[in-house]
Amino acid sequence: MNAILTGGFADPSTQSAHAFRALLEAMARPGRILAVEGARPPAPLSVAAGVALLTLTDATTPLHLAGAADCEALRGWIGFHTGAPLVAAEQAQFAIGTWDALHPLGRFRIGEPSYPDRSATLIVEVDRLEPEGARLTGPGIETEARLSLPETAAFRANRALFPLGFDCILTCGARLAALPRSTIVEDA
Amino acid sequence: MTDQAYNFAYLDEQTKRMIRRALLKALAIPGYQVPFASREMPMPYGWGTGGVQVTAACLTPDDRLKVIDQGADDTTNAVSIRRFFQRTAGVATTERTTDATVIQTRHRIPEQPLAEGQILVYQVPIPEPLRFLEPRETETRKMHELEEYGLMHVKLYEDIARHGEIATAYAYPVRVEGRYVMDPSPIPKFDNPKLAGNPAIQLFGAGREARIYALPPYSDVVSLDFEDHPFTASKADHACDLCGSGSSYLDEVITDDRGTRMFVCSDTDFCAARQAQGHCGRLSPQGDAP
Numbered sequence: 001m002n003a004i005l006t007g008g009f010a011d012p013s014t015q016s017a018h019a020f021r022a023l024l025e026a027m028a029r030p031g032r033i034l035a036v037e038g039a040r041p042p043a044p045l046s047v048a049a050g051v052a053l054l055t056l057t058d059a060t061t062p063l064h065l066a067g068a069a070d071c072e073a074l075r076g077w078i079g080f081h082t083g084a085p086l087v088a089a090e091q092a093q094f095a096i097g098t099w100d101a102l103h104p105l106g107r108f109r110i111g112e113p114s115y116p117d118r119s120a121t122l123i124v125e126v127d128r129l130e131p132e133g134a135r136l137t138g139p140g141i142e143t144e145a146r147l148s149l150p151e152t153a154a155f156r157a158n159r160a161l162f163p164l165g166f167d168c169i170l171t172c173g174a175r176l177a178a179l180p181r182s183t184i185v186e187d188a
Numbered sequence: 189m190t191d192q193a194y195n196f197a198y199l200d201e202q203t204k205r206m207i208r209r210a211l212l213k214a215l216a217i218p219g220y221q222v223p224f225a226s227r228e229m230p231m232p233y234g235w236g237t238g239g240v241q242v243t244a245a246c247l248t249p250d251d252r253l254k255v256i257d258q259g260a261d262d263t264t265n266a267v268s269i270r271r272f273f274q275r276t277a278g279v280a281t282t283e284r285t286t287d288a289t290v291i292q293t294r295h296r297i298p299e300q301p302l303a304e305g306q307i308l309v310y311q312v313p314i315p316e317p318l319r320f321l322e323p324r325e326t327e328t329r330k331m332h333e334l335e336e337y338g339l340m341h342v343k344l345y346e347d348i349a350r351h352g353e354i355a356t357a358y359a360y361p362v363r364v365e366g367r368y369v370m371d372p373s374p375i376p377k378f379d380n381p382k383l384a385g386n387p388a389i390q391l392f393g394a395g396r397e398a399r400i401y402a403l404p405p406y407s408d409v410v411s412l413d414f415e416d417h418p419f420t421a422s423k424a425d426h427a428c429d430l431c432g433s434g435s436s437y438l439d440e441v442i443t444d445d446r447g448t449r450m451f452v453c454s455d456t457d458f459c460a461a462r463q464a465q466g467h468c469g470r471l472s473p474q475g476d477a478p
Contacts (some may be wrong), residue, residue: 012201013195013196013197013201014196014248014249016201016204016205017196017197017204017246017247017248017249018248018250020204020208020245020246021246021248023208023212024208024211024212024215024246024307024389025389027212027215027216027404028215028389028402028404028405029404029405055205055208056205056208056209056212057205058202058205060202060206061209113333114329114330114332114333115223116217116220117210117213117214117217117220117222117223119213121209121212138365139218139365139403139404139406139407139408140215140404140405140406140407141406142387142405142406162367163217163220163367163368167212167213167216180215180216180217181216181217182216182217182218182365182404
Protein backbone atom coordinates (compact mmCIF):
# COMPACT_ATOMS: atom_id res chain seq x y z
CA MET A 1 0.00 0.00 0.00
CA ASN A 2 2.82 2.40 0.89
CA ALA A 3 4.45 1.72 -2.46
CA ILE A 4 1.36 3.17 -4.09
CA LEU A 5 1.22 6.35 -2.02
CA THR A 6 4.93 7.23 -2.18
CA GLY A 7 7.28 7.91 -5.06
CA GLY A 8 5.51 10.92 -6.56
CA PHE A 9 6.87 14.45 -6.89
CA ALA A 10 7.40 16.08 -3.48
CA ASP A 11 7.19 19.54 -5.04
CA PRO A 12 5.09 19.00 -8.19
CA SER A 13 5.21 22.47 -9.73
CA THR A 14 8.99 22.85 -9.77
CA GLN A 15 9.91 19.20 -10.23
CA SER A 16 7.54 18.80 -13.16
CA ALA A 17 8.87 22.07 -14.62
CA HIS A 18 12.45 20.71 -14.57
CA ALA A 19 11.27 17.35 -15.90
CA PHE A 20 9.37 18.98 -18.73
CA ARG A 21 12.39 21.03 -19.76
CA ALA A 22 14.33 17.79 -20.08
CA LEU A 23 11.50 16.29 -22.17
CA LEU A 24 11.30 19.46 -24.29
CA GLU A 25 15.06 19.40 -24.96
CA ALA A 26 14.88 15.69 -25.72
CA MET A 27 11.98 16.04 -28.19
CA ALA A 28 13.57 19.14 -29.79
CA ARG A 29 16.97 17.45 -30.17
CA PRO A 30 16.36 13.78 -31.08
CA GLY A 31 19.08 11.52 -29.75
CA ARG A 32 20.10 13.88 -26.94
CA ILE A 33 20.21 11.95 -23.63
CA LEU A 34 19.13 13.84 -20.50
CA ALA A 35 19.00 12.96 -16.81
CA VAL A 36 15.78 13.40 -14.82
CA GLU A 37 14.84 12.81 -11.19
CA GLY A 38 12.05 12.97 -8.67
CA ALA A 39 9.88 9.89 -9.28
CA ARG A 40 10.23 6.51 -7.57
CA PRO A 41 7.64 4.30 -9.27
CA PRO A 42 7.22 0.62 -8.32
CA ALA A 43 8.99 -2.07 -10.38
CA PRO A 44 9.26 -2.63 -13.26
CA LEU A 45 9.06 1.07 -14.14
CA SER A 46 12.26 3.14 -14.40
CA VAL A 47 12.71 6.51 -12.71
CA ALA A 48 12.68 8.29 -16.08
CA ALA A 49 9.47 6.57 -17.20
CA GLY A 50 7.88 7.53 -13.88
CA VAL A 51 8.98 11.13 -14.34
CA ALA A 52 7.51 11.20 -17.86
CA LEU A 53 4.19 9.84 -16.57
CA LEU A 54 3.97 12.31 -13.68
CA THR A 55 4.87 15.22 -15.97
CA LEU A 56 2.64 14.48 -18.96
CA THR A 57 -0.30 12.31 -17.94
CA ASP A 58 -3.43 13.00 -15.90
CA ALA A 59 -7.11 12.10 -15.85
CA THR A 60 -7.53 13.45 -19.42
CA THR A 61 -4.89 11.19 -21.04
CA PRO A 62 -5.83 7.55 -21.77
CA LEU A 63 -2.82 5.35 -20.95
CA HIS A 64 -1.94 1.84 -22.10
CA LEU A 65 0.23 -0.41 -19.96
CA ALA A 66 2.01 -2.99 -22.12
CA GLY A 67 3.38 -6.34 -20.98
CA ALA A 68 5.02 -6.45 -17.55
CA ALA A 69 4.10 -2.80 -16.93
CA ASP A 70 0.48 -3.93 -16.61
CA CYS A 71 0.81 -5.06 -12.99
CA GLU A 72 -1.20 -4.39 -9.84
CA ALA A 73 1.43 -2.20 -8.15
CA LEU A 74 1.81 0.04 -11.17
CA ARG A 75 -1.93 0.32 -11.80
CA GLY A 76 -2.34 1.52 -8.24
CA TRP A 77 0.59 3.94 -8.41
CA ILE A 78 -0.59 5.49 -11.67
CA GLY A 79 -4.16 5.67 -10.41
CA PHE A 80 -3.13 7.49 -7.25
CA HIS A 81 -0.53 9.86 -8.71
CA THR A 82 -1.92 10.69 -12.14
CA GLY A 83 -5.47 9.34 -12.40
CA ALA A 84 -4.86 8.39 -16.02
CA PRO A 85 -7.58 6.02 -17.32
CA LEU A 86 -6.06 2.69 -18.39
CA VAL A 87 -7.18 1.65 -21.88
CA ALA A 88 -6.42 -0.66 -24.79
CA ALA A 89 -3.58 0.26 -27.15
CA GLU A 90 -5.97 1.47 -29.86
CA GLN A 91 -7.38 4.22 -27.62
CA ALA A 92 -4.18 5.25 -25.91
CA GLN A 93 -2.70 8.74 -25.97
CA PHE A 94 0.29 7.42 -24.02
CA ALA A 95 1.61 3.88 -23.80
CA ILE A 96 4.36 2.46 -21.66
CA GLY A 97 6.34 -0.77 -21.80
CA THR A 98 9.38 -2.47 -23.24
CA TRP A 99 9.88 -2.36 -27.01
CA ASP A 100 8.80 -5.99 -27.38
CA ALA A 101 5.77 -5.53 -25.14
CA LEU A 102 4.56 -2.57 -27.21
CA HIS A 103 4.38 -4.69 -30.38
CA PRO A 104 2.47 -4.84 -32.66
CA LEU A 105 2.96 -1.11 -33.17
CA GLY A 106 0.16 -0.88 -35.72
CA ARG A 107 -2.29 -0.79 -32.80
CA PHE A 108 -1.32 2.72 -31.79
CA ARG A 109 -2.93 5.90 -33.04
CA ILE A 110 -0.91 7.78 -35.65
CA GLY A 111 -3.18 10.82 -35.88
CA GLU A 112 -5.50 11.89 -38.68
CA PRO A 113 -4.41 13.65 -41.88
CA SER A 114 -6.07 16.88 -40.72
CA TYR A 115 -5.02 16.40 -37.06
CA PRO A 116 -1.67 14.59 -37.01
CA ASP A 117 -1.19 15.61 -33.36
CA ARG A 118 -3.91 13.14 -32.30
CA SER A 119 -1.34 10.37 -32.12
CA ALA A 120 0.14 8.19 -29.40
CA THR A 121 3.33 8.92 -27.49
CA LEU A 122 5.13 5.69 -26.62
CA ILE A 123 7.28 5.61 -23.49
CA VAL A 124 9.71 2.82 -24.33
CA GLU A 125 11.71 1.20 -21.53
CA VAL A 126 15.10 0.15 -22.89
CA ASP A 127 17.99 -1.72 -21.24
CA ARG A 128 20.61 0.43 -22.89
CA LEU A 129 20.56 4.10 -23.85
CA GLU A 130 23.84 5.29 -25.35
CA PRO A 131 24.81 7.87 -27.99
CA GLU A 132 25.95 5.19 -30.45
CA GLY A 133 24.42 2.94 -33.07
CA ALA A 134 21.62 4.07 -35.38
CA ARG A 135 22.24 7.29 -37.31
CA LEU A 136 19.64 10.03 -36.79
CA THR A 137 19.11 13.07 -39.02
CA GLY A 138 16.29 15.55 -39.45
CA PRO A 139 14.71 18.47 -37.57
CA GLY A 140 16.49 19.27 -34.32
CA ILE A 141 19.77 17.66 -35.39
CA GLU A 142 22.57 19.87 -36.75
CA THR A 143 24.48 17.20 -38.66
CA GLU A 144 23.76 13.75 -37.25
CA ALA A 145 23.14 12.05 -33.92
CA ARG A 146 23.64 8.48 -32.81
CA LEU A 147 21.36 6.55 -30.49
CA SER A 148 21.17 2.92 -29.39
CA LEU A 149 17.72 1.92 -30.69
CA PRO A 150 16.06 -1.47 -30.25
CA GLU A 151 15.66 -1.61 -34.05
CA THR A 152 15.53 0.73 -37.04
CA ALA A 153 12.96 -0.76 -39.45
CA ALA A 154 9.94 0.23 -37.32
CA PHE A 155 11.19 3.81 -36.99
CA ARG A 156 11.80 4.04 -40.74
CA ALA A 157 8.27 2.80 -41.39
CA ASN A 158 6.96 5.36 -38.90
CA ARG A 159 8.92 8.17 -40.62
CA ALA A 160 7.37 7.17 -43.94
CA LEU A 161 3.95 8.06 -42.51
CA PHE A 162 4.99 11.68 -41.79
CA PRO A 163 3.23 13.94 -40.84
CA LEU A 164 1.35 11.03 -39.26
CA GLY A 165 3.03 8.62 -36.87
CA PHE A 166 3.73 7.98 -33.21
CA ASP A 167 6.43 9.66 -31.14
CA CYS A 168 8.73 7.87 -28.71
CA ILE A 169 10.33 8.73 -25.40
CA LEU A 170 13.05 6.19 -24.60
CA THR A 171 13.75 5.69 -20.91
CA CYS A 172 16.58 3.86 -19.15
CA GLY A 173 17.14 4.23 -15.42
CA ALA A 174 17.09 7.96 -14.67
CA ARG A 175 17.90 9.01 -18.25
CA LEU A 176 15.73 9.61 -21.27
CA ALA A 177 15.90 10.52 -24.95
CA ALA A 178 13.20 11.10 -27.54
CA LEU A 179 12.58 10.06 -31.11
CA PRO A 180 9.82 12.07 -32.80
CA ARG A 181 8.20 10.85 -36.02
CA SER A 182 10.16 13.49 -37.99
CA THR A 183 13.56 11.85 -37.42
CA ILE A 184 15.17 9.91 -40.26
CA VAL A 185 16.66 6.70 -38.84
CA GLU A 186 19.36 4.72 -40.62
CA ASP A 187 21.34 1.61 -39.64
CA ALA A 188 24.73 2.21 -38.07
CA MET B 189 9.66 36.96 -4.49
CA THR B 190 6.92 34.65 -5.70
CA ASP B 191 3.37 35.72 -5.04
CA GLN B 192 2.17 32.87 -2.82
CA ALA B 193 -1.44 33.32 -3.92
CA TYR B 194 -0.58 31.66 -7.23
CA ASN B 195 0.87 28.35 -8.30
CA PHE B 196 4.41 28.55 -9.72
CA ALA B 197 4.24 30.49 -13.02
CA TYR B 198 0.54 31.33 -12.49
CA LEU B 199 -1.09 28.41 -14.34
CA ASP B 200 -2.36 25.33 -12.49
CA GLU B 201 -0.53 22.05 -13.05
CA GLN B 202 -3.23 20.42 -15.18
CA THR B 203 -3.22 23.38 -17.57
CA LYS B 204 0.56 23.27 -17.81
CA ARG B 205 0.47 19.53 -18.58
CA MET B 206 -2.03 20.18 -21.37
CA ILE B 207 0.20 22.91 -22.87
CA ARG B 208 3.31 20.75 -22.42
CA ARG B 209 1.72 17.86 -24.30
CA ALA B 210 0.82 20.25 -27.12
CA LEU B 211 4.39 21.60 -27.20
CA LEU B 212 5.90 18.12 -27.55
CA LYS B 213 3.54 17.29 -30.45
CA ALA B 214 4.33 20.66 -32.03
CA LEU B 215 8.06 19.84 -31.95
CA ALA B 216 7.38 16.39 -33.43
CA ILE B 217 5.47 17.92 -36.38
CA PRO B 218 7.44 21.10 -37.21
CA GLY B 219 5.25 23.94 -38.48
CA TYR B 220 1.93 22.19 -37.78
CA GLN B 221 -0.52 24.15 -35.60
CA VAL B 222 -1.55 22.07 -32.59
CA PRO B 223 -4.91 23.11 -31.08
CA PHE B 224 -4.77 23.66 -27.32
CA ALA B 225 -7.24 24.68 -24.62
CA SER B 226 -6.09 28.29 -24.31
CA ARG B 227 -6.95 29.86 -20.95
CA GLU B 228 -8.16 33.27 -19.95
CA MET B 229 -5.12 35.16 -18.72
CA PRO B 230 -5.03 38.28 -16.55
CA MET B 231 -4.39 40.40 -19.64
CA PRO B 232 -6.45 40.91 -22.79
CA TYR B 233 -6.11 38.78 -25.91
CA GLY B 234 -3.67 40.53 -28.22
CA TRP B 235 -1.26 41.26 -25.38
CA GLY B 236 0.63 38.02 -25.71
CA THR B 237 -1.61 35.54 -23.89
CA GLY B 238 -0.42 32.70 -26.15
CA GLY B 239 3.23 33.49 -25.55
CA VAL B 240 2.61 33.90 -21.82
CA GLN B 241 0.98 30.47 -21.58
CA VAL B 242 3.85 28.82 -23.48
CA THR B 243 6.42 30.63 -21.32
CA ALA B 244 4.55 29.61 -18.14
CA ALA B 245 4.61 25.96 -19.24
CA CYS B 246 8.37 26.09 -19.96
CA LEU B 247 9.74 28.14 -17.06
CA THR B 248 11.72 26.59 -14.22
CA PRO B 249 12.82 28.54 -11.12
CA ASP B 250 16.40 28.49 -12.51
CA ASP B 251 15.55 30.39 -15.69
CA ARG B 252 16.53 33.92 -16.60
CA LEU B 253 13.73 35.54 -18.60
CA LYS B 254 13.94 38.30 -21.19
CA VAL B 255 10.82 39.83 -22.73
CA ILE B 256 10.89 42.05 -25.81
CA ASP B 257 8.21 43.95 -27.68
CA GLN B 258 9.25 44.91 -31.24
CA GLY B 259 12.83 44.39 -30.08
CA ALA B 260 12.54 46.67 -27.04
CA ASP B 261 12.86 45.59 -23.41
CA ASP B 262 11.37 48.79 -22.05
CA THR B 263 7.92 49.12 -23.67
CA THR B 264 4.63 48.49 -21.86
CA ASN B 265 3.97 44.94 -23.10
CA ALA B 266 7.50 43.77 -22.35
CA VAL B 267 7.66 45.40 -18.92
CA SER B 268 4.27 44.09 -17.80
CA ILE B 269 4.91 40.49 -18.92
CA ARG B 270 8.37 40.52 -17.32
CA ARG B 271 6.87 41.76 -14.04
CA PHE B 272 4.09 39.16 -14.29
CA PHE B 273 6.63 36.33 -14.26
CA GLN B 274 8.82 38.00 -11.64
CA ARG B 275 5.78 38.04 -9.40
CA THR B 276 4.22 34.65 -10.17
CA ALA B 277 7.33 32.55 -10.86
CA GLY B 278 10.06 34.44 -8.98
CA VAL B 279 12.42 33.98 -11.93
CA ALA B 280 15.44 36.16 -12.59
CA THR B 281 15.09 38.57 -15.49
CA THR B 282 17.54 40.22 -17.81
CA GLU B 283 17.64 42.56 -20.77
CA ARG B 284 20.78 40.96 -22.21
CA THR B 285 20.05 38.47 -24.99
CA THR B 286 23.15 36.39 -24.24
CA ASP B 287 22.23 35.98 -20.54
CA ALA B 288 18.63 34.86 -21.12
CA THR B 289 17.55 31.21 -21.11
CA VAL B 290 13.95 31.96 -22.12
CA ILE B 291 13.08 34.93 -24.35
CA GLN B 292 9.47 35.86 -24.99
CA THR B 293 9.15 38.07 -28.03
CA ARG B 294 6.57 40.13 -29.81
CA HIS B 295 7.40 40.57 -33.50
CA ARG B 296 11.22 40.42 -33.52
CA ILE B 297 14.10 37.97 -33.35
CA PRO B 298 17.06 39.42 -31.41
CA GLU B 299 20.02 40.63 -33.50
CA GLN B 300 22.44 38.65 -31.31
CA PRO B 301 22.52 35.06 -32.64
CA LEU B 302 20.86 32.62 -30.23
CA ALA B 303 22.56 29.54 -28.82
CA GLU B 304 21.71 26.03 -27.69
CA GLY B 305 20.02 26.10 -24.31
CA GLN B 306 17.90 29.13 -25.21
CA ILE B 307 14.15 29.07 -25.94
CA LEU B 308 12.51 31.78 -28.05
CA VAL B 309 8.75 32.11 -27.41
CA TYR B 310 6.78 34.09 -30.01
CA GLN B 311 3.49 35.86 -29.38
CA VAL B 312 1.26 35.12 -32.37
CA PRO B 313 -1.93 37.02 -33.30
CA ILE B 314 -3.08 34.99 -36.36
CA PRO B 315 -1.33 31.60 -36.57
CA GLU B 316 -2.97 30.55 -39.84
CA PRO B 317 -0.93 31.84 -42.83
CA LEU B 318 -3.86 31.10 -45.18
CA ARG B 319 -6.50 32.86 -43.04
CA PHE B 320 -6.67 36.10 -45.04
CA LEU B 321 -6.97 34.08 -48.25
CA GLU B 322 -9.52 31.57 -46.93
CA PRO B 323 -11.53 32.52 -43.83
CA ARG B 324 -12.97 29.02 -43.14
CA GLU B 325 -10.97 26.92 -40.69
CA THR B 326 -12.45 23.73 -42.20
CA GLU B 327 -10.98 24.71 -45.57
CA THR B 328 -7.54 25.86 -44.38
CA ARG B 329 -7.18 22.65 -42.36
CA LYS B 330 -7.95 20.65 -45.52
CA MET B 331 -5.44 22.74 -47.46
CA HIS B 332 -2.69 21.93 -44.94
CA GLU B 333 -3.72 18.27 -45.02
CA LEU B 334 -3.39 18.13 -48.82
CA GLU B 335 -0.33 20.44 -48.98
CA GLU B 336 -2.51 22.64 -51.20
CA TYR B 337 -0.56 25.88 -50.96
CA GLY B 338 -1.11 27.19 -54.48
CA LEU B 339 -3.30 30.00 -53.17
CA MET B 340 -0.38 31.44 -51.20
CA HIS B 341 1.78 31.54 -54.33
CA VAL B 342 -1.09 33.23 -56.20
CA LYS B 343 -1.14 35.89 -53.49
CA LEU B 344 2.61 36.48 -53.78
CA TYR B 345 2.27 36.54 -57.59
CA GLU B 346 -0.48 39.15 -57.38
CA ASP B 347 1.85 41.23 -55.21
CA ILE B 348 4.39 41.16 -58.05
CA ALA B 349 1.76 41.91 -60.70
CA ARG B 350 0.51 44.91 -58.74
CA HIS B 351 3.65 46.31 -57.10
CA GLY B 352 6.47 44.87 -59.18
CA GLU B 353 7.78 42.94 -56.19
CA ILE B 354 6.54 40.80 -53.30
CA ALA B 355 5.11 43.55 -51.10
CA THR B 356 4.65 41.40 -47.99
CA ALA B 357 7.06 42.96 -45.49
CA TYR B 358 6.14 41.18 -42.25
CA ALA B 359 4.53 37.84 -41.29
CA TYR B 360 6.17 36.59 -44.49
CA PRO B 361 5.10 32.94 -45.01
CA VAL B 362 7.65 30.13 -44.76
CA ARG B 363 7.70 26.43 -45.61
CA VAL B 364 8.99 24.20 -42.80
CA GLU B 365 10.96 21.04 -43.59
CA GLY B 366 9.36 20.94 -47.03
CA ARG B 367 5.92 20.26 -45.56
CA TYR B 368 3.84 22.82 -43.64
CA VAL B 369 3.48 26.47 -44.64
CA MET B 370 3.77 28.49 -41.43
CA ASP B 371 3.18 32.06 -40.31
CA PRO B 372 6.35 33.19 -38.52
CA SER B 373 4.23 35.74 -36.53
CA PRO B 374 4.46 39.40 -37.60
CA ILE B 375 8.26 39.57 -37.51
CA PRO B 376 9.74 41.73 -40.30
CA LYS B 377 10.87 39.64 -43.25
CA PHE B 378 14.36 40.90 -42.34
CA ASP B 379 14.23 38.32 -39.52
CA ASN B 380 13.07 35.38 -41.67
CA PRO B 381 16.59 34.03 -42.41
CA LYS B 382 17.16 33.68 -38.63
CA LEU B 383 14.27 31.19 -38.39
CA ALA B 384 16.30 28.60 -40.31
CA GLY B 385 19.13 26.59 -38.80
CA ASN B 386 18.71 28.33 -35.46
CA PRO B 387 20.38 26.46 -32.55
CA ALA B 388 17.63 27.62 -30.13
CA ILE B 389 14.19 26.05 -29.71
CA GLN B 390 11.49 28.29 -31.24
CA LEU B 391 7.96 28.00 -29.84
CA PHE B 392 4.89 29.91 -31.07
CA GLY B 393 1.77 30.57 -28.97
CA ALA B 394 -1.51 32.06 -30.20
CA GLY B 395 -3.84 32.61 -27.22
CA ARG B 396 -7.03 33.87 -28.83
CA GLU B 397 -6.76 31.41 -31.73
CA ALA B 398 -5.75 28.57 -29.36
CA ARG B 399 -2.86 27.21 -31.41
CA ILE B 400 0.71 26.20 -30.58
CA TYR B 401 3.43 25.42 -33.10
CA ALA B 402 7.17 25.02 -33.05
CA LEU B 403 10.47 24.90 -34.90
CA PRO B 404 13.02 22.43 -33.53
CA PRO B 405 16.65 23.62 -33.61
CA TYR B 406 18.41 23.59 -37.00
CA SER B 407 15.10 23.28 -38.85
CA ASP B 408 14.90 23.77 -42.58
CA VAL B 409 12.79 26.93 -43.01
CA VAL B 410 12.37 28.48 -46.47
CA SER B 411 10.67 31.81 -47.21
CA LEU B 412 8.27 31.34 -50.13
CA ASP B 413 9.36 33.01 -53.36
CA PHE B 414 9.78 32.55 -57.12
CA GLU B 415 12.92 31.72 -59.12
CA ASP B 416 12.75 35.08 -60.90
CA HIS B 417 11.66 36.98 -57.78
CA PRO B 418 13.81 35.50 -55.01
CA PHE B 419 13.15 36.32 -51.36
CA THR B 420 15.15 39.27 -50.06
CA ALA B 421 15.41 40.33 -46.41
CA SER B 422 14.95 44.09 -46.39
CA LYS B 423 15.47 46.92 -43.91
CA ALA B 424 15.53 50.72 -43.96
CA ASP B 425 18.53 51.85 -46.01
CA HIS B 426 20.26 53.72 -43.19
CA ALA B 427 22.64 53.16 -40.30
CA CYS B 428 21.46 53.44 -36.69
CA ASP B 429 21.65 57.07 -35.55
CA LEU B 430 22.68 56.06 -32.03
CA CYS B 431 25.11 53.16 -32.49
CA GLY B 432 26.00 53.40 -36.17
CA SER B 433 25.17 49.76 -36.96
CA GLY B 434 24.55 49.25 -40.65
CA SER B 435 23.30 45.69 -40.29
CA SER B 436 20.53 45.83 -37.67
CA TYR B 437 16.78 46.25 -38.22
CA LEU B 438 15.76 49.90 -37.73
CA ASP B 439 12.75 51.79 -36.39
CA GLU B 440 11.96 55.14 -37.97
CA VAL B 441 11.20 57.81 -35.34
CA ILE B 442 9.61 61.16 -36.20
CA THR B 443 11.27 63.76 -33.94
CA ASP B 444 9.37 67.01 -34.69
CA ASP B 445 6.46 68.36 -36.75
CA ARG B 446 8.66 69.41 -39.70
CA GLY B 447 9.43 65.94 -40.96
CA THR B 448 12.73 65.44 -39.15
CA ARG B 449 13.32 61.78 -38.47
CA MET B 450 15.88 59.44 -37.07
CA PHE B 451 16.57 55.71 -37.45
CA VAL B 452 17.40 53.62 -34.40
CA CYS B 453 17.92 49.90 -33.81
CA SER B 454 14.66 48.19 -32.92
CA ASP B 455 16.68 45.80 -30.69
CA THR B 456 17.40 47.98 -27.63
CA ASP B 457 19.83 45.51 -26.03
CA PHE B 458 21.88 45.25 -29.24
CA CYS B 459 21.98 49.05 -29.60
CA ALA B 460 22.87 49.73 -25.95
CA ALA B 461 25.64 47.11 -26.00
CA ARG B 462 27.17 48.70 -29.11
CA GLN B 463 26.99 52.18 -27.57
CA ALA B 464 28.66 50.83 -24.42
CA GLN B 465 31.47 49.52 -26.63
CA GLY B 466 31.97 53.06 -27.93
CA HIS B 467 30.20 52.80 -31.29
CA CYS B 468 28.63 56.10 -32.39
CA GLY B 469 25.90 57.12 -34.79
CA ARG B 470 24.91 60.34 -36.55
CA LEU B 471 23.07 61.70 -33.49
CA SER B 472 25.38 60.43 -30.74
CA PRO B 473 26.54 63.11 -28.28
CA GLN B 474 29.76 64.35 -29.90
CA GLY B 475 31.68 64.61 -26.62
CA ASP B 476 31.50 60.84 -26.25
CA ALA B 477 33.05 60.12 -29.62
CA PRO B 478 36.14 57.93 -29.26
